[in-house]
Amino acid sequence: MDPLVKDFFQNTFPGFHSDVVVENDVLLTNVPVVSLPLDIDVGELLDLVKTIPLDFVKRKIYPYEQFPRIQEWYQKALWSNGNVSPIMDDVYYKKSCSPFEAVLPDNKSNQIKEILSNLGISIDLCMISVIGANGYIRPHRDINLIKHPLAYFWLPLNNPLGNELKIYPYGTVDVQLGNLYLLNQKNFVHSVINTGNETRYVLIGWINDISDELQKLVKQSIISSYNT
Amino acid sequence: MPNTCKLVLATDSQISPNVDIIINDQTVDSKITTVPDECGNFIVSFAHQLETKNHIVILNNSNLIKLEDIIIDDIRFGLVTFLCTTVSNTQNTQLNGSGKIDIEIKTPIWQFWSDKMNAFNYKDYPLGSVS
Numbered sequence: 001m002d003p004l005v006k007d008f009f010q011n012t013f014p015g016f017h018s019d020v021v022v023e024n025d026v027l028l029t030n031v032p033v034v035s036l037p038l039d040i041d042v043g044e045l046l047d048l049v050k051t052i053p054l055d056f057v058k059r060k061i062y063p064y065e066q067f068p069r070i071q072e073w074y075q076k077a078l079w080s081n082g083n084v085s086p087i088m089d090d091v092y093y094k095k096s097c098s099p100f101e102a103v104l105p106d107n108k109s110n111q112i113k114e115i116l117s118n119l120g121i122s123i124d125l126c127m128i129s130v131i132g133a134n135g136y137i138r139p140h141r142d143i144n145l146i147k148h149p150l151a152y153f154w155l156p157l158n159n160p161l162g163n164e165l166k167i168y169p170y171g172t173v174d175v176q177l178g179n180l181y182l183l184n185q186k187n188f189v190h191s192v193i194n195t196g197n198e199t200r201y202v203l204i205g206w207i208n209d210i211s212d213e214l215q216k217l218v219k220q221s222i223i224s225s226y227n228t
Numbered sequence: 229m230p231n232t233c234k235l236v237l238a239t240d241s242q243i244s245p246n247v248d249i250i251i252n253d254q255t256v257d258s259k260i261t262t263v264p265d266e267c268g269n270f271i272v273s274f275a276h277q278l279e280t281k282n283h284i285v286i287l288n289n290s291n292l293i294k295l296e297d298i299i300i301d302d303i304r305f306g307l308v309t310f311l312c313t314t315v316s317n318t319q320n321t322q323l324n325g326s327g328k329i330d331i332e333i334k335t336p337i338w339q340f341w342s343d344k345m346n347a348f349n350y351k352d353y354p355l356g357s358v359s
Contacts, residue, residue, distance in 0.1 A: 007336065007338035011338065063266055064236060064299055066302045139342065140345075168343075168346060187346070
């Protein structure tokens with residue numbers, strides 16, 4: 001296993017203790033993660049997702065790399081409006097990568113889109129992300145030019161033993177199935193691992209807008225979780 | 229965290245063989261490549277037992293170089309970390325007039341890497357523009 005991954009998950013983190021200012025535009029608030037208890041029927045979503053073919057995520061391996069940076073990671077874009085550039089192509093010159101190509105949702109994707117839309121979330125780009133047995137994604141930051149650091153959601157559809165999402169310096173995310181998580185992936189180093197034998201399924205995506213009701217819930221969750 | 233770390237410095241141009249690598253006031257033996265790797269970088273590699281706080285100095289009076297990357301025990305810090313560790317003046321990406329690059333590295337490496345990665349803010353970097 002990649003030594004950074006191993007150290008990242010074996011060590012205890014100090015926790016996130018900074019004072020937080022809750023922004024009026026709440027998705028601008030700079031906290032590591034926000035948990036939203038929405039009582040989502042993840043079983044229904046999981047049944048749908050398991051029927052969709054996935055793509056193996058390939059990455060160039062450089063000669064100095066003794067261990068792969070990602071292992072057993074699969075994904076699939078369900079729909080994309082073609083306007084999200086999720087990472088920086090060149091940090092030095094502040095260039096974003098090209099927007100993710102437009103993808104029209106098929107029937108199954110439309111069902112998922114409707115479920116999420118009913119929660120009050122408008123999504124520009126939605127993907128299935130899957131970590132197989134003994135899989136991981138190395139610690140990283142998804143540095144990008146997207147204005148709202150919390151405009152990225154992480155929705156676990158199952159939670160098999162051995163799976164972990166860890167954020168530095170926050171620690172391990174306490175996964176409650178049915179909750180939606182807003183992950184500040186652009187400002188905080190994070191990593192996922194699956195040391196078990198069962199596949200982990202997650203929906204991830206970039207949010208265009210959320211309802212007023214959901215904004216209030218995000219604010220409440222931040223106030224109850226952090227020093228505000 | 230091993231006692232002895234393998235360190236690799238990747239640069240944008242070939243470094244003269246008489247470059248000095250000094251860690252915590254101790255000169256170390258290094259290997260310097262003469263052809264670029266697949267990333268287009270030249271490599272200075274060496275091994276050293278790191279302390280909690282470490283001061284690495286690269287001394288080279290013969291040419292200007294830009295430090296592209298620091299790799300410690302297969303942890304590639306990348307440009308982001310390079311910016312964090314060496315931004316100190318307007319010539320921060322090259323050897324300055326004194327022919328010297330200073331790098332501060334703390335252990336444990338995973339925590340140092342995580343702190344640096346979290347702290348980096350590309351908006352503060354003086355080059356380029358968002359538009």
